[in-house]
Amino acid sequence: MSGYTGVTQEDLEIMLGAIGVASIDELFDSIPAGVRLRRPIDLPPGLPEQAVYAELRRLAARNVSAEDEITFLGAGMYDHYVPSIVDMLMSRSEFLTPYTPYQPEISQGGLQVMFEYQTAISELTGLPVSNASVYEGPSAVGAAAYLAKLANRRPRVLVSRGVHPDSRATLQTLAVGYGTTVEEIALDDGVTDLDALREAMGDDVSAVILQQPNFLGAIEDVAAIADAAHEHGALAICAADPLTLGVLEAPGNQGADVCVGEGQTLGNRLDFGGPSFGFFAATDAHIRRMPGRIAGETTDVDGRRGFVLTLQTREQHIRREKATSNICTSQALNALGGVVYLSWLGRTGITELAELMLQRTHYARETLAALDGVSKLHDRPVVREFALRLEAPVDKVLDRCAAAGINAGYRLGRTYDEHPDGLLVAITEQRTRADIDRLADVLGEAVAAERATAQVPA
Amino acid sequence: MSGYTGVTQEDLEIMLGAIGVASIDELFDSIPAGVRLRRPIDLPPGLPEQAVYAELRRLAARNVSAEDEITFLGAGMYDHYVPSIVDMLMSRSEFLTPYTPYQPEISQGGLQVMFEYQTAISELTGLPVSNASVYEGPSAVGAAAYLAKLANRRPRVLVSRGVHPDSRATLQTLAVGYGTTVEEIALDDGVTDLDALREAMGDDVSAVILQQPNFLGAIEDVAAIADAAHEHGALAICAADPLTLGVLEAPGNQGADVCVGEGQTLGNRLDFGGPSFGFFAATDAHIRRMPGRIAGETTDVDGRRGFVLTLQTREQHIRREKATSNICTSQALNALGGVVYLSWLGRTGITELAELMLQRTHYARETLAALDGVSKLHDRPVVREFALRLEAPVDKVLDRCAAAGINAGYRLGRTYDEHPDGLLVAITEQRTRADIDRLADVLGEAVAAERATAQVPA
């Protein structure tokens, strides 16, 4: 008996008696001798709650989190402030503990949240149909290409090199399964090379995938790329950072057929990468090809407004091998966080927040690019993140900054071989001008110190 | 308009129109010119949520909490582990946000919690009647003496010097109001001097007040003190640390008429001293003299079991100047934490926990008293805290320990002039043997170092 199970001696006797066996062991008789575990599970003994807490605190203390340093790390997830009401609502038992709403009569809360979430995502993306969430951003890109495959059965997808490296990798992994070939379209001064894209297009292209803003922070011309795709009857799939859509035109209004993305920026924690949620929106034409749950409005027998999981004939539990996706458990709780966050930000707030990031990002970019040994990696307009080029080894510069309590950003060389000297710097509403100025000081010193070291003959 | 208020321009027009005024200012016309504030409130401008969070984090970081050091501080509040379910339940809107349950039909949750809490306190203290909470421990002592005054109108109370200094001080402050003289009974080798008590007793004594275990950690002979009180018709009031009642006999079973105490140890945070709760239990004879809310069982018009605030004719809102106390808002939420904690500990658990403290306290006491320059301040049996005597300046020793990440305890000289060399060391289930051994190392070194310093001729 643990603190979570409660079979007393009396219970045990009554229960075994009712079943008609002499021991619990007997209930496992159907397990053949040959596959039995004949020793205890080899794990440390159980611990009281306080000891588990202490252990998890010990581990937490071995991480340098955004609470411990001033961080300019982004690259797909961002240190935004999570409002307290998000935590409060996500931790309510009624939202935290139920399963997927299979019994709508007692799940109206969760179903309506999905419906509201879908509405908010639809508004943000400018597309009429949103599902209730997918796992996260990069796999959403893979799922979008699968939708394209279901839509037109063409064998190739073209993906901009400005799409998140994890998204491209995930797409590649999944595409091997569903038999699509993935080809990359290079960047030209920071944005998708439209000429290269047009060159690569053909009637065998299923979809073109871009990211807004792209991984180097640059704003893409979604409309131009969508046009290039549509010219050949391919789908235009846009991965987007939803918060930037406070100032950037909605992909749906620029011709994207599908808009997906990472929802972490919408009131979800960093959590070392998850759980967050992916969003997935599309035009009406694709509603019956969408992956995952979709909540729909209906009425009950007494005429009351209500919500249900709808269009379930797309889904694995009904259609099995003919389903449009295998997804089952997705990210309902995180999507709740998303819609609460969007409600909290509100219609004016999302623009204000995005505008604040835009202005601070501009300030940071100009301030840093003015440092000796630091320059812009590209000149394109940016919203919340930008790429720099350092005339010093980026890893060493980052170490120096870290020692001063600053995480200066993402070393582009980790995923872009062509930019070994690249540094990606992200801004959120939590990074003030004072933080940026401090980064400038620390980064300037670090670059200078590294250049001085390099000048010393070995 | 802030994020908490929402009068839009349209609202304002409609509302002013309905009222029949031209401006909000007009609504304040009844305030005479002479008492008007003619300038803005002089406070810093409002801040967004994230900035307020940052400011409160800044302040938190300037405190050394029990999360930051190994602490042996006690002296009335103790660093016990607060189980996660306590936090979770205390933060549910339904418990966190309602007022005192004036409308019982929609407050059965809170009322039943009070009833359960009263039952648990009654069990712990061995007294049949508990109220639903008072502010905290020391003021509960003052309230208990007031009950004694209401009961027998006698002019003197005797209070053991083993009672918490804050309790004695509070008693003194309040007794000035209700006109009782407070006299102190000295300690003899750590416990209340029974001879001195008997000497001081008389038929004009309203109550005798002791603490179990007392401030120096020693177990008092409650029965003997209660007998001495009862011999003269006085009440015996026992302040108790409720967790120790897992191994110590219930005061009610030893003749105490009233048992009060600080409830912090029952699932409440340290919170730099509050909010926690005080408990207040008594014999049946005093039920109509109790202060504060009491929940009672009853039935509704359909015969269903239900709970109400009962015996309200004791209370200020009904009896006004004839009330048995002025208390109104007390500590309902903290008492909820208390009863959830006691349910979590459970019947066996409370004994196990107290026994663990008992054994570790014994181990710690013997280990520390064996150090050079350290000895026991008294030899009495102890449960969770004990007093030492250091042959070195206690404040300096504490500073040295703090520098090593150990809070060695409470300097008795702060409140006991007769023990300038005293150190009070507290143990909880969070202080392991390893922690105690580390304390022994650090304390031993600190005392040795201070003695060495002292030996250097000035």
Added chain:
Amino acid sequence: MSALDGGATPQQRERATTIFEKGAPGRRAFIAPELDVPQVDGLIPAGLRRAAPPRLPEATEPEIVRHYVNLSKRNFDLDSGFYPLGSCTMKHNPRLHERVAALPGHARLHPAQDPRRAQGALELMYELQGALAEIAGLPHVSLQPSAGSHGELAGVLLTRAYHADRGEQRTKVLTPDSAHGTNPATVTMAGYEVVKVALDAAGGVDVDDLRAKADESVACLMLTNPSTLGIFDPNIEEIAKIVHDVGATLYYDGANLNAVMGYSRPGDMGFDIVHFNLHKTFTQPHGGGGPGAGPIAVSDRIEPYLPRPQVVRREPANGGPPTYDLDEDRPKSIGKLRGFQGNYGVFVRTYAYIRSLGGEGLKDVSEVAVLNANYLLARLRERVGEHLPLAFGERCMHEFVLSGAPMKKELGIRTLDLAKRLLDHGMHPPTVYFPLVVDEALLVEPTETETRETLDLFVEAIAAIVEEAAADPDIARNAPYTTPVRRLDEAGAAKRPRVRETL
């Protein structure tokens, strides 16, 4: 046939069972840390050792969680609906406050920590003292009292100390009829005699009666302003003068401070001592009956008697950053009112609230509180003014009192019935039968955090009940119907008190 049991709601069908009736012998949630020191027997002398363990519940963690979660669902709360409980200021409780109060640097800070290592907490308290002083218009603050009534007690004891220090032995404290019950109860506990002051026709203090009763035997006048009738006393300056002229102190019950922030300050009105209800004006959640905090602000002449310790700020001689300390060395202090330094966790929340709103935001609070109250009043007068007239005057501050007397007479339902019927509308009723000076009183305080839509819904609900009563008063008389339990036998409960579970 619809439900399982006639017209009972699902909740009503569940018999209330306590945690002591749940579980089974041997079950547990707590897992004890292992005994890591040598076991020694006999550490407690036989007679002092507990003979039989307390019969606490025996249940698993899931059983406990489910029990209390389900109990919580038998509570109405502020996050679920409108809660216009007059005099209680049921405003929105921002969860930011819970978040910052839970930071370990605050929540796990030991109250006896060396002040040098609790600088953050002391700085916060010092800054809060300053902010409250500014809001009250009185220079000195003690954060120590635990609630409003505790603040009142502090205030009257301060008054006693003040007079005693001047060699005076005064015996009476004046309060108006409209005072909250804690006022007279406090006076008694503090060893004074309560003397009531009459109200004038407008609901304010009857200045003539006050003048008649104010003499050298009076220690203090305790006043709420705006009063519990929601009326700002227009004679406050004269009242202050009368009281001060006889050497008494003027005490401000701050429960209604939500009405006047940025418009008027108790200190400027002439009060000597003010208590704040941080759980009202400053949105500490009520918790179903606490915790709260009741800091006091006082004038210079009262300052020497303030409770100890006081939080003080010291500027180092060398010009470095200031440090904060606890000053216990206050020879004239009335002493202590409780353990340690007060309800610090409440101070954290209050400080966060004040920093969130700033001075302008606090003024906005009072403006909207008063606007909402007047709008609600206007709408109610328009709809049900005949049956539920305003008790005094034409307008109100942050709350107002209606009288249910005409309704009782004409429609045959009492204020209590109206309140109980409101429960079926999913709203918390206003305060009823307080203040005592109004017959069948209904004290309504909407607060600033409610929207116009909510106020309109309340008006519709009240109007519907009144209309329904005109057709059939029994509906309200037997209400509520949809609550977890229906009307409870309070008299029976008091007659044969069952105040704990029988085990």
Added chain:
Amino acid sequence: MSALDGGATPQQRERATTIFEKGAPGRRAFIAPELDVPQVDGLIPAGLRRAAPPRLPEATEPEIVRHYVNLSKRNFDLDSGFYPLGSCTMKHNPRLHERVAALPGHARLHPAQDPRRAQGALELMYELQGALAEIAGLPHVSLQPSAGSHGELAGVLLTRAYHADRGEQRTKVLTPDSAHGTNPATVTMAGYEVVKVALDAAGGVDVDDLRAKADESVACLMLTNPSTLGIFDPNIEEIAKIVHDVGATLYYDGANLNAVMGYSRPGDMGFDIVHFNLHKTFTQPHGGGGPGAGPIAVSDRIEPYLPRPQVVRREPANGGPPTYDLDEDRPKSIGKLRGFQGNYGVFVRTYAYIRSLGGEGLKDVSEVAVLNANYLLARLRERVGEHLPLAFGERCMHEFVLSGAPMKKELGIRTLDLAKRLLDHGMHPPTVYFPLVVDEALLVEPTETETRETLDLFVEAIAAIVEEAAADPDIARNAPYTTPVRRLDEAGAAKRPRVRETL
């Protein structure tokens, strides 16, 4: 007359309104930080700048809180009552896990943080990999997949990579009829053809059918064991041999692992690849449909293809403490299944759970899960066995399937009706109409965290419904009655999909 509106419960009387219908233009909760840098215009080229803002809600914080708190009350949840949803393992969710996951060192750790400064997270993941490997009986673990179905996809893609690496192009994946829908759906997404294997009379895999279908074109057999019928396949060794003999892999759908911990391990049964549902066996809260996590454990021969990065531990040459790193250098890897390193927040909870229970505690989980299921089964057979017989065999593992076919025939109510009527009893119904192989299936999984009393109450409820149906089947057919809404028009919803609010 009792309620406000006929027999409707208070909740039913409220029309559902979305957050988009609340609030008013201009209202807000968010207060923007001030612009602290020079304002520059035209930073976004005209055509790319958003023309019209998204029409998000405009509401104050109190309005938002109240809206979602009230919505939450329209959900049934595990903390409120019994939730025997078969295949979903609705066990108690310890709040300790939420507490530790919220520690800033975990919750605010950036996924791209330098591994040298994320040592705690990597140590946790490494240790969790080890624990899951031990539980599975398979040496290598990838934590990356986001849920069970994602783990399945990983598993089939690993199978593909394994065969491809050996130069083989297999085309089929076998699954039994009782498989969960995600199994065949996964197979399709991974580019294989689904081939169904029949069940034998006892509900296990029909070994002859398997033998007939197993050939060199088969890449993999996906199996749940115990199956979704709650039956441990007694022929598992033979099945493994058949599959391995044709060179195929054997995939273990770990959704039912809660039945066998400490008794048998998939690796020992011969499985090559296993996924875990951390949101089932390891009590990550379900969140109304996620988040979860679906780590996989694999045998040596599959290891080279595991997703990248892998968490690795390095022992420094000098014998110092080990360090942890992310290994991206995996040339044969199938690549990535998602961004970064997986649902770390879920790993924290799982790790806490495993540390709380230890090996013995995990065995206790399975023991009590199986005991509870068998007790519930025995009691139900005794009370309603005639109408709701066990679909296969005599006993079960952690769950069991009843058939509602006799009930339908004899009493005229379907399994769906029974489920809907259970809602009026305040319990979540079991899984219905799954597995597909049982007519009118009712899949019941009580889990180990429920007490005997709760199981007994469930038996009483089922018995009451069956009895009631014998008297009047319409009661169940029209149920539920007491829920916030009653039966919903699902067909209509699908026909004219309204999947967002019209603004």
